[in-house]
Amino acid sequence: MNQIQLAAEAELELRRRRAERLKQYETQRDFYKTHPLEYLVERLGFRANTIDWNLNPEYQNHKWDGTVNPFIFILECLSQGVRKIGVESSTGTGKTKIGAGIALWFLDCFENSLVVTTAPKEPQLKLHIWKEIGVMYPVFRKGSLSTLRLNMHEDPRLTDWQAIGFVAGVAADEQSSTKAQGFHAEHLLIIIEETPGVPQPIIEAFQNTADGPHNIILAFGNPDHQLDNLHKFCQLPNVISIRISGYDHPNVVLKNPSFIPGAVTLDGLNDKKVRYGDEGALYLSRAKGISPGQSVSALINLKWVKEANERWNLICEETGKIEETKIPGHKALGVDVANSEHGDKAAIAKGKGTVLISVVDFQCPDSNLLGKREVLQLMKDENIEAKRVGVDSVGVGAGTVNALKEMDQYVAALGGADAPVDIANQEEKFKNLRSQMWWQLREDLRNGIIALPPDDELTADLITPEWEPKNGKVVVESKELIKKRLGHSPNKGDAVVYWNWVRNSRSAIEFLK
Known part of the structure; x- marks a missing residue:
């Protein structure tokens, strides 16, 4: 057998073995x-x-x-x-x-x-x-x-x-x-x-x-x-x-x-x-590995939120929409500010009287434009007084508040770390304004005062925060801890908290001037 034949035989054997392996x-x-x-x-x-x-x-x-x-x-x-x-x-x-x-x-x-x-x-x-x-x-x-x-x-x-x-x-x-x-x-x-x-x-x-x-x-x-x-x-x-x-x-x-x-x-x-x-x-x-219905230390009970949803549904027309002209009271806005194209969202809650009409969240790359564009336009379109617009003034929120100030709109600047305000007949003491505002929403839900639209994201935002009594004061857990457990920032929940706070005139609310 010559070299060519040997090479051919070897090649055939390699192919056979490869085919067998394959x-x-x-x-x-x-x-x-x-x-x-x-x-x-x-x-x-x-x-x-x-x-x-x-x-x-x-x-x-x-x-x-x-x-x-x-x-x-x-x-x-x-x-x-x-x-x-x-x-x-x-x-x-x-x-x-x-x-x-x-x-x-x-x-x-x-x-x-x-x-x-x-x-x-x-x-x-x-x-x-x-x-x-x-x-x-x-x-x-x-x-x-x-x-x-x-x-x-x-x-x-x-x-x-x-x-x-x-x-x-x-x-x-x-x-x-x-x-x-x-x-x-x-x-x-x-x-x-x-x-x-x-x-x-x-x-x-x-x-x-x-x-x-x-x-x-x-x-x-x-x-x-x-x-x-x-x-x-x-x-x-x-x-x-x-x-x-x-x-x-x-x-x-x-x-x-x-x-x-x-x-x-x-x-x-x-x-x-x-x-x-x-x-x-x-x-x-x-x-x-059980998905809990509600934390025993939750600030807001899921049952209260569902009851608020039922009140909202009763107010709705057959079309499923709210007829705002039939609702008594003043219009108000709550604004949770963001300043990111891809991170946390901003949110705006709009309500009239004790009824939350809507709450929407959206990406907000510029907190200043949020004030000059979205918030100001809503105030004009809905004829909402500046004192009934509550804006998160912490961090990037200051840009929104200042932008509105430049337009001669002195809205309620709500700093979560600020001292709580004195409200008649309120027995509880609070660590800060943020704890007080969240507690006010809790009480208004518990007492059946406000109506909220059904919204799973909003509901999750509201039932996640926990609270504890500390040194005789109510302490609501930090936004960062809520964010860690919830998986995202409670933008809609915070916006609703601010709306609920400013829908009534609270004593000692400070306005940035």
Whole structure:
């Protein structure tokens, strides 16, 4: 046999072996498509009993607090083609790690697939699911990993088979919502982290774009309350809802806090129960994965808000609109100021007498223009007196107040840190004006005085703030703490607080002159 024949034979043998390997890979991949547990264990090195908790003998007589064997249930849903899955979980259960494993499973098993992971902020993506993807990548050994991107092609110009991180933002603008609608693939997996903080328009955009037969949305998070975006997603009729309780975790059931290092422990659960009470919202959410209806320390009761909605509906015409001429009293405005194109929104609440007509929020890149344009125009169009316009004067709000002052409109400058004012027959003492204004709204709702339009965002803003008595004074928690738990700034809620404060003449209100 000459050299040419030998070379030809060698080439044929190489092709045969390559074909055999490819055949084996295709066979293996077809198996893994419907067996994600085996993929996670065999390909990524997961311990089977950290996913299938029933493999541990201690579970034989375990009484499940949440969904039975939740991680296996999630994997079964994925392998059976369930298209929408919502997971409400306690903290420390390992949902981020399994989310990363699921992302790699989907990407590897379905050719030309697209995996989109999203969270409100970029650091959340980098520190959570993409950190786990980075840890697993040396074992995964496929594609090219860069910041918030894993491309299965060697050529970076090819982008039809990849996983990417998409920053949802804390307040969805038109651009981000449009971009969220732009993800399309035959095999599409959207993993939403920190879902309570992801803006509703983004979630709706994902639902609209994920309409193919193998387009899946998997939403994770720690629930905050029954009006947050995770719980609302889980309540949709086409969503399979799963709850992961810390009391079902192997570290707790096996009574071994080191079984999965860094995960939830019985001591941690007991600590939450002591700190928050066994009916406390944070205990229910962070320990049991239950979406609480209302915090026991909430300033405003959900029941009062719903009753205010009912009063508003009774006032409405058959068209569902308010006939303002039939409402007695003066018109007033409450303005929560912002100064950002993509961050927190501004909000304006408009009401007449004891009826809130509307509350709208919007991006506001210029707080000065907010005063000179939107607020001033509303004052003119609605014939609203300056003394019945309450504006948040803290920080960027000073620009709005000063802009109105330049137009000879001396509105009520409401500084949250200012001293409370003296009001006849008000027995409570307050840490600051902000606490007093929020308390006034609470009392007006509790006593059935005001009517509010049904608005889930407004309701969430109003029922989230908590309060405590401190040194004999009412203290409403800071806006930053509310923002952290709510997932966004309570713009609508603050605007309504300011409207309610200035709709009546309060003694000692100071006007900037």
